[in-house]
Structures are given as structure tokens and as C-alpha cells.
Amino acid sequence: MRKLFKKKMLVWGFALLASIFLISACGGKDKKDEATVDGELNGEITFWHSFTQGPRMESIQKSAEDFEKEHPGVKIKIESFSWDDFYQKWTTGLASNNVPDMSTALPNHVVEMIDSGAVVPLNDLIDSIGRNRFSEMSIGEGHVDGNDYSIPLYSHAQVMWIRKDLLEENNLEIPETWDEFAKAAEILTKDGVYGASFPTGSNDFLGTRYLNYYVRSHGESLLTDDLKANITSDAAIEGIKFWVDIYEKASPKDSISYNVLDQATLYYQGKTAFDFNSGFQIAGVEANSPDLLEYIDAAPIPKVNKDDEELGIETANIPMVVWENSEHPEVCKAFIEYLFEKDRYIEFLSATPVGMLPSLNDISEEPAYKENKIVKQFSHAEKVISDAVAKGTAIGYEHGPSVQAGLLVSQGIIESMFQDIITNDVQVEKAAKAAEEELNEIFSSVEQ
Amino acid sequence: MIKRIKKINYTSWLFILPAILVIVSLLLYPVLSSVVYSFTSKHLTRPVSTFVGLQNYKKILADEQFYKAFFMSIKWTVASIGGQVILGFILAMLLNSIKIGKKMFRVLLIVPWAFPVVVIAVIWKFLLNGVYGFIPTMLVNLGLTDTLPQFLSSGTLVFPTILFVNLWFGTPMIMVNILSALQTIPEEQYEAAKMDGASTWQTFVSVTIPHISKVVGLLVILRTIWVFTNFDMVYLLTGGGPANVTMTLPIYAYKMGWGLKLLGKSSAITIIMLIFLLIVCSIYFYYSDKKEKENV
Structure with a gap:
């Protein structure tokens, strides 16, 4: 009986060792290397x-x-x-x-x-x-x-991209204010071209980015000084209404689910007259529609009034x-x-x-x-x-680097807010308040 | 007792024990870690988490979005399975009745299953694109609509659209299984029914249905689990949007875990899903066993 017990123990011990060896062989990095x-x-x-x-x-x-x-x-x-x-x-x-x-x-x-x-x-x-x-x-x-x-x-920095040929054909100047931009975008929406696409897919942060253009051009921020979400300020509410209006009048309806590549692709293919992006647009247009390369150029992001100081928006x-x-x-x-x-x-x-x-x-x-x-x-x-x-910052970095600025763009909450307003006809102020509260709740979880 | 122990072949157990341990670990680890995380404040990028008891469950069950996602999942599952079974059954009956080209049609109809979901989702997304997609453009060119239909961004069109894609994708699998079951029905039973003067409908109800009911039942339960927990198809087509209209529970759990990085809450959602599916399966197997006993 004792012999049998010993044998059993030996067998189980061996099996355990083999298992540990097998499992340990599955992972772990060799730490023997020295840096120099x-x-x-x-x-x-x-x-x-x-x-x-x-x-x-x-x-x-x-x-x-x-x-x-x-x-x-x-x-x-x-x-x-x-x-x-x-x-x-x-x-x-x-x-x-x-x-x-x-x-x-x-x-x-x-x-x-x-x-x-x-x-x-x-x-x-x-x-x-x-x-x-x-x-x-x-x-x-x-x-x-x-x-x-x-x-x-x-x-790189976000700037407005234009189509010089379309502006010229329609006797339009490069828009310097948001009002001029909205009018030009509406006029240029014809013949299979959209004036401007307003992208707000919740898998990307373009809705936040576009709202930030508008709010920053008013000299305000999407974050308050004490790093709370600031979506219900006058500038933000006006900005939300502005972009929803652009969506209704000058944007493809599919842009409600666009990410950065979907959005840029439209401009690369000559389907949009205006776009907002960095200098990467040039390589995109060159690869997709080389014939259009001579007609594209960058201009500063529109301001509220023509004589306003030029502020940096997003760098x-x-x-x-x-x-x-x-x-x-x-x-x-x-x-x-x-x-x-x-x-x-x-x-x-x-x-x-x-x-x-x-x-x-x-x-x-x-x-x-x-x-x-x-x-x-x-x-x-x-x-x-x-x-x-030289003048801009990352979104929300007007107050210095913060986790809140990161969360502002990574959660898709502002994008969902835009989708809610567009799809479910939710009142702008109500949707903005809900988004602000949601963001602040998330911010509070990192502050704990 | 000693006699029984002597009969056990320890050497064979010794050799397969490491494999058993690895397999059991791989099966149990994800489930157990989800259970454990669901009771903690586990955060994706933070090394330290604390025990929070039922806090995550309470918060999830108090979240309006959870119920919207839950009912969306049920709607998505019921509509998908119902449609797939009906269409799969019709196609299987048609294929079973034709004499020529049966094999060719069977291969052609199974094609959607040969592609990975990611490929299918990308292709359909491209075909349905509201600016340059083939299908919206074709509908305009045919004069069926004046403006390009927004299949994936309209709040009213998006659910029927993703449901259609899922029916296109899932029906062939149901069809092939039902077809296999139909082909196992002995021809003599149909002949006997005919000799007894049974009508087509009576033959269908008394011969065909009993033979395929078990296969259909198993398919329904398996597909229910797959479709209810399906993430890739909906996520790749709509990302749960627009405005969370197509947000299912797996997408809700994903966004909670990988968007908000709240793995504790995300795990609680998956555990609630697991419990729900276990209840559904238990009900199915209870009635299945009961029916089998009655037949015996």
C-alpha cells in the first residue's frame, strides 16, 4: 500500500513538474541581454x-x-x-x-x-x-x-483645404469667416460635389475636432480652466448648431458615420470643395486624383469676424x-x-x-x-x-497636458451627441448638457 | 476499492495531464477572469484594482443604455434567426426537390460562408456607401429614388440593412444543415404516407417536420448563442451607430471595456450575457428533453 502511495506521489509530482515546465515555456522574455x-x-x-x-x-x-x-x-x-x-x-x-x-x-x-x-x-x-x-x-x-x-x-496643424477651381468657377472668395464658409459650402453643393462634409462617426474624434475648430476660433475651449467638459458654453452651442446646419445643407448624409480616412477620401477624390486636415491632404490627392493637385491649397481656419486675431486651433x-x-x-x-x-x-x-x-x-x-x-x-x-x-495646441491642451483632454477625444461622446441630434432630433441644448455630464462623470473617475 | 485503483492506467494519465491542464486553463481562465474582474474596479491601463462587490452590476443594471442594447440584441437575434431559419428551410426544400444541378447550387449558395466576416462587412459597406456605393447609385439610376439612400446612416434604414446582410450571410449554413437532415429521411416513409392517402401538407407535418425538428432545434440554439454574442458583423458595418441605434450588448461591453477602459463594468456586462444565454439554453434543453421523453 505504501509502495503504491509512493508510486502515485511520484507520478503526480512528475506530471505537475511537466505541466509547470510546459506553461512556463509558453511565455516570458529572455532577460539575459544587456543594453551595452x-x-x-x-x-x-x-x-x-x-x-x-x-x-x-x-x-x-x-x-x-x-x-x-x-x-x-x-x-x-x-x-x-x-x-x-x-x-x-x-x-x-x-x-x-x-x-x-x-x-x-x-x-x-x-x-x-x-x-x-x-x-x-x-x-x-x-x-x-x-x-x-x-x-x-x-x-x-x-x-x-x-x-x-x-x-x-x-x-502638423489643422487648416482649411480648398478647391481653387470650384471657388473661381462660382466667383467665390476663400472664406475667412464661418458665415462665409457656410454660404460658400451651400453654393458649392451641386453636380456631385459636396460643399463640406461634416464627419461624426463615433469610432473617431472628428465631431470633437470640428466643434473644437469653431469653439477655439471664438477664443474658447472645450475644457474649462478646472478641466471640466465645456460643451454648453454659448460658443459650443452655436458651434453644434453650425455643424448640424452644414450637415443638413452641404454634407453627404453618410458622413454621420465617417472616420478620418472616410472623410479625407472624399476630398482626395474631388467629392468635397472644402475640407479640414493637415498637409497630408497633398499626398492623398496626389495618390488618388493627381489631376486635382494644381487646384488644391490650404487656408487658415475661418474666424468669427474678419478682423479677429488669427488664433492657432489644433496642432x-x-x-x-x-x-x-x-x-x-x-x-x-x-x-x-x-x-x-x-x-x-x-x-x-x-x-x-x-x-x-x-x-x-x-x-x-x-x-x-x-x-x-x-x-x-x-x-x-x-x-x-x-x-x-506655432499658434495651436492639441485639443484641450490650452490648459496644458491633461488626461481629461485625452478622454475628451477618445470616448466618442461628442460624436454620439451629434448623431443623437441629427438622427433622433434631440434638442441641441439638451444633447449638449447630456454629453457634458457624461464626460464629467468619466473625468471624475480618473480624478479619484 | 483497491482493485478499482489498480485498473487505472496512470501512465496514460501522466502523458495527457499537461495537455488537460493547458486546455482547462485556456477554457476556464477567460471565464473566471471575467467573473473576478466583474467584482473589481479593474481598469484597462491601471495596474491596481480594488474589490467593489456588486457595484458594477448595480451600475450596469441602472444604465438606460444597457437596456437599449439588451433589447437591440434580442431584436437582432430573433429577427436574424427567424429569417435565417425560414429562408434556409425554403432554400433547402427547393434544393432537395430539384434533380439537376443540386451540387452546383449547394456550392454557390454556401459561398457567403467561405469568406471571413471582416471581408463581407467591408464589401457590403463599400456597396452601400451613401456617396459612391454601387447599390445606392444603381437605385438612383434606375429611377427608383431621387436621392442616394443612406442605408448605413439613416436611423430607419440601418437595422433592416444590417439584418439583410446577416440573413445573406447566415442562411446558407442553416440551409445546408436542413438539406442534410432532409436527405436522411427514408424514401419509404414518404411512400407509406402516400399509400395511406396522406395529403402533401399531412406528409410534411407528419414525416418531414419530425425528422428535421431536432436538427433545426439544435441549429436555432447554436445560432442564438452565436448571433446574440456576435460582435464583428454589426461593429464593422455600423460601429453601433448612428446614435447607438444598432448598439448590441457585445458592442456596449466592448465600448465600456476598450473605450472607457472600465474592464470591471465590461466584465459585468459579459457575465449578465452569459447568465441570460444559460437561461435560454436551459429552457431549450428542458423542453427538448421533455419532448423526447414524450416521444419515447
């Missing part, structure tokens, strides 16, 4: 980026390969995702401890990343590249408690971050610094000329940058965007 061996960089890093378009992806890939050649101990594994997937990827990745070593990000993501303790300070890297080469505002977007958690790779300084979980932060920082080397950086920017404006002040004066064919052709658009970059 004899002063030489060493280790494998994973880099997530959102450059899904061909030339940018190729440029980053080439830089990685060159870096690997210069540092034989380094291996860079690149994975690319669209911005929509990217947000989901890092938030779920954080929950399952599956995040990269370094990545690109959106300014609003960075605050959430800092809030979650997911990224490391990059003060030393910024100092090494040259702190004074970056604009204070772009560095400030990742600045919390004396540390800089992100480094801006490139910048995006697209940053890079190094993740707390990284076992090789030194490799990541060295690679980021490598990307900022003058020739390499100009080559990267030329992958989407005018779309990506340099975050290093001195680069825009470099002949190699200025001589690019598209930069030359769209010098006016580039100036409009550069002026807007």
Missing part, C-alpha cells in the same frame, strides 16, 4: 509605429537597417499599426504586459501613458539632440512634474516614447537620436512633404528640405500650416 557590451549597444527592441503609408514606412525601415549595421549587437523589430488600432493595441498591451520598447504616439495618448506610468522620461535624449532646437510648446506636451516623457518627431506634434517595460531603453534612445540626424531626418520628412513639418526649428531652413518639389509647389500651404503649428 563593452560600450557597444546590444539587444533586441520592438518598435511600434503608425507609419502605414509606403514611403514613411520604407524610410523608417531603412533607418533601422542602417542602425543595425552600425550596431551589430542590435536588432530592431518593427510593427506598424493604423492610429485606430494603435490606441487599442497599447491599452490592451499594457493590461497584458505586452507593450513595445519604443513607439510613436499621439499627444493625447502620451498623457494617458504618463498617467499609467507606462513611459520613461527622455530629458537626457532631448538635451543630447538639443533642447533649444525644439519649440517649447512641442516639448511641453509631454512635460509632467519636471520630466519630458515624449520627443516630438514631426508636427499635433507627433511624439515618440520609450516604454517603462523596455529592457533596452539606451538602445531606443540611441535609435531615436539616430533618426534625428540631419540628412536622415530630411529624408524621412520628404516621405510626406508638407504633411510632416520638422519639429527641429533649424531643419526648415536647410536647402535640402526646401528644395523638395512638393515643398516648393505648396509653399503657400506650407506657410499656412507652419503659422498654425
Whole structure:
């Protein structure tokens, strides 16, 4: 009996050991690598980026390969995702401890990343590249408690895109005020072209973005000074009514569910006369309708009155971050610094000329940058965007980086509010109040 | 007792035990973690969470949007399953009665099932696009409507539209299964019914229906679970919009977990769904067993 018991114990013990071995073999990263061996960089890093378009992806890939050649101990594994997937990827990745070593990000993501303790300070890297080469505002977007958690790779700003040919055919001037914009959009809605599409799909933040244009041009913000949602201000209510009116009179009805690509595609294909976007519109039109390229240009976002001061509306300084979980932060920082080397950086920017404006002040004066064919052709658009970059902030960042600003754009609540008004005829004031309360409830959950 | 223990082959158990542990873990872990999360303040990006008891359930059950999503899920499931079974049954009967080209039609009709849902959703979204979609443009060109119909953005058209896509997608599977059941009915039974002077309707009710009822019953219960928990088709076509008109429970749970990052509340929604489906299945199996006993 005792012998049998011993045998049983031996069998079960062995089975347990085998199971533990099997399960433990399924996961876990090898932590043996060191960041430097004899002063030489060493280790494998994973880099997530959102450059899904061909030339940018190729440029980053080439830089990685060159870096690997210069540092034989380094291996860079690149994975690319669209911005929509990217947000989901890092938030779920954080929950399952599956995040990269370094990545690109959106300014609003960075605050959430800092809030979650997911990224490391990059003060030393910024100092090494040259702190004074970056604009204070772009560095400030990742600045919390004396540390800089992100480094801006490139910048762009939201401006109004026009079709010069359509304006000319209809004897219209470039609209400078919202009233002029509304009238022109209505006039241009004919012959299979829509004056302006108002996108408000709840899987993206374009409804918030468009409302922000209107509210910011009134010198107000979608957040109050104490970081509460501000959707019921006079400017916001007026803005909601303005965009609902544009939707009724000048927009395709499908735009109620549009995301950023759906919206941009209409302009790329010549289906809209006006659009709001960054310099990326040029590459989109070039790829989809090259014949239209000579007719497009950028103009400042309309104001309330013609003689109002030109305010910056929405600027995006697209940053890079190094993740707390990284076992090789030194490799990541060295690679980021490598990307900022003058020739390499100009080559990267030329992958989407005018779309990506340099975050290093001195680069825009470099002949190699200025001589690019598209930069030359769209010098006016580039100036409009550069002026807007200098004056604007990310949505809600008028009060500095905050988690509330991130939540304002990531929850689809303003988009659902617009959908409710349009689809269910809900009164504007009532819908705005409900959206404001919903946002404040979410804000309060992060304040706890 | 000792005699019984001796009969057990420990070596075989030893070899399959790791596999059993892995499989059980993979099956149980997601369910158990959902149950555990539903009682906590688990947040997607925050490492620390606290036990909150039934707080998540209370909040969910007090949320008006939950009930809207719940009834939308029931409407979506009942309409989809009802339509799929009726259409699948009609198609199966037609296919069973034709003599030529049966195999070809069977293959053609199963085509929708050969594509991943994501492909189907993207294609239909493209076809129904309210600016340049093929179907709205064709309807205008045929003079059936003056303006482009907004199939996926109109509050009134969106549900019938996604229902149509789901019927197109799900009917072939029901059809193939019913067809297989129809082909197992012995020809002699139809001959016997004929000899007894049974009418077509009587033959259908007394011979055909009893033979396929079990298959249809199982299909209904399986499809109910699949359609009720279906996320991809509706999400890819409408994202739950416009204005949450097509928000089903899985989309509501997804938005709670991945939009608001409130995994605790999201888990509570999935547990409520699980309980609801268990009740539906229990009722089905109770009546199914009862009917079987009566027949015996």
C-alpha cells in the first residue's frame, strides 16, 4: 500500500513538474541581454509605429537597417499599426504586459501613458539632440512634474483645404469667416460635389475636432480652466448648431458615420470643395486624383469676424516614447537620436512633404528640405500650416497636458451627441448638457 | 476499492495531464477572469484594482443604455434567426426537390460562408456607401429614388440593412444543415404516407417536420448563442451607430471595456450575457428533453 502511495506521489509530482515546465515555456522574455557590451549597444527592441503609408514606412525601415549595421549587437523589430488600432493595441498591451520598447504616439495618448506610468522620461535624449532646437510648446506636451516623457518627431496643424477651381468657377472668395464658409459650402453643393462634409462617426474624434475648430476660433475651449467638459458654453452651442446646419445643407448624409480616412477620401477624390486636415491632404490627392493637385491649397481656419486675431486651433506634434517595460531603453534612445540626424531626418520628412513639418526649428531652413518639389509647389500651404503649428495646441491642451483632454477625444461622446441630434432630433441644448455630464462623470473617475 | 485503483492506467494519465491542464486553463481562465474582474474596479491601463462587490452590476443594471442594447440584441437575434431559419428551410426544400444541378447550387449558395466576416462587412459597406456605393447609385439610376439612400446612416434604414446582410450571410449554413437532415429521411416513409392517402401538407407535418425538428432545434440554439454574442458583423458595418441605434450588448461591453477602459463594468456586462444565454439554453434543453421523453 505504501509502495503504491509512493508510486502515485511520484507520478503526480512528475506530471505537475511537466505541466509547470510546459506553461512556463509558453511565455516570458529572455532577460539575459544587456543594453551595452563593452560600450557597444546590444539587444533586441520592438518598435511600434503608425507609419502605414509606403514611403514613411520604407524610410523608417531603412533607418533601422542602417542602425543595425552600425550596431551589430542590435536588432530592431518593427510593427506598424493604423492610429485606430494603435490606441487599442497599447491599452490592451499594457493590461497584458505586452507593450513595445519604443513607439510613436499621439499627444493625447502620451498623457494617458504618463498617467499609467507606462513611459520613461527622455530629458537626457532631448538635451543630447538639443533642447533649444525644439519649440517649447512641442516639448511641453509631454512635460509632467519636471520630466519630458515624449520627443516630438514631426508636427502638423489643422487648416482649411480648398478647391481653387470650384471657388473661381462660382466667383467665390476663400472664406475667412464661418458665415462665409457656410454660404460658400451651400453654393458649392451641386453636380456631385459636396460643399463640406461634416464627419461624426463615433469610432473617431472628428465631431470633437470640428466643434473644437469653431469653439477655439471664438477664443474658447472645450475644457474649462478646472478641466471640466465645456460643451454648453454659448460658443459650443452655436458651434453644434453650425455643424448640424452644414450637415443638413452641404454634407453627404453618410458622413454621420465617417472616420478620418472616410472623410479625407472624399476630398482626395474631388467629392468635397472644402475640407479640414493637415498637409497630408497633398499626398492623398496626389495618390488618388493627381489631376486635382494644381487646384488644391490650404487656408487658415475661418474666424468669427474678419478682423479677429488669427488664433492657432489644433496642432499635433507627433511624439515618440520609450516604454517603462523596455529592457533596452539606451538602445531606443540611441535609435531615436539616430533618426534625428540631419540628412536622415530630411529624408524621412520628404516621405510626406508638407504633411510632416520638422519639429527641429533649424531643419526648415536647410536647402535640402526646401528644395523638395512638393515643398516648393505648396509653399503657400506650407506657410499656412507652419503659422498654425506655432499658434495651436492639441485639443484641450490650452490648459496644458491633461488626461481629461485625452478622454475628451477618445470616448466618442461628442460624436454620439451629434448623431443623437441629427438622427433622433434631440434638442441641441439638451444633447449638449447630456454629453457634458457624461464626460464629467468619466473625468471624475480618473480624478479619484 | 483497491482493485478499482489498480485498473487505472496512470501512465496514460501522466502523458495527457499537461495537455488537460493547458486546455482547462485556456477554457476556464477567460471565464473566471471575467467573473473576478466583474467584482473589481479593474481598469484597462491601471495596474491596481480594488474589490467593489456588486457595484458594477448595480451600475450596469441602472444604465438606460444597457437596456437599449439588451433589447437591440434580442431584436437582432430573433429577427436574424427567424429569417435565417425560414429562408434556409425554403432554400433547402427547393434544393432537395430539384434533380439537376443540386451540387452546383449547394456550392454557390454556401459561398457567403467561405469568406471571413471582416471581408463581407467591408464589401457590403463599400456597396452601400451613401456617396459612391454601387447599390445606392444603381437605385438612383434606375429611377427608383431621387436621392442616394443612406442605408448605413439613416436611423430607419440601418437595422433592416444590417439584418439583410446577416440573413445573406447566415442562411446558407442553416440551409445546408436542413438539406442534410432532409436527405436522411427514408424514401419509404414518404411512400407509406402516400399509400395511406396522406395529403402533401399531412406528409410534411407528419414525416418531414419530425425528422428535421431536432436538427433545426439544435441549429436555432447554436445560432442564438452565436448571433446574440456576435460582435464583428454589426461593429464593422455600423460601429453601433448612428446614435447607438444598432448598439448590441457585445458592442456596449466592448465600448465600456476598450473605450472607457472600465474592464470591471465590461466584465459585468459579459457575465449578465452569459447568465441570460444559460437561461435560454436551459429552457431549450428542458423542453427538448421533455419532448423526447414524450416521444419515447
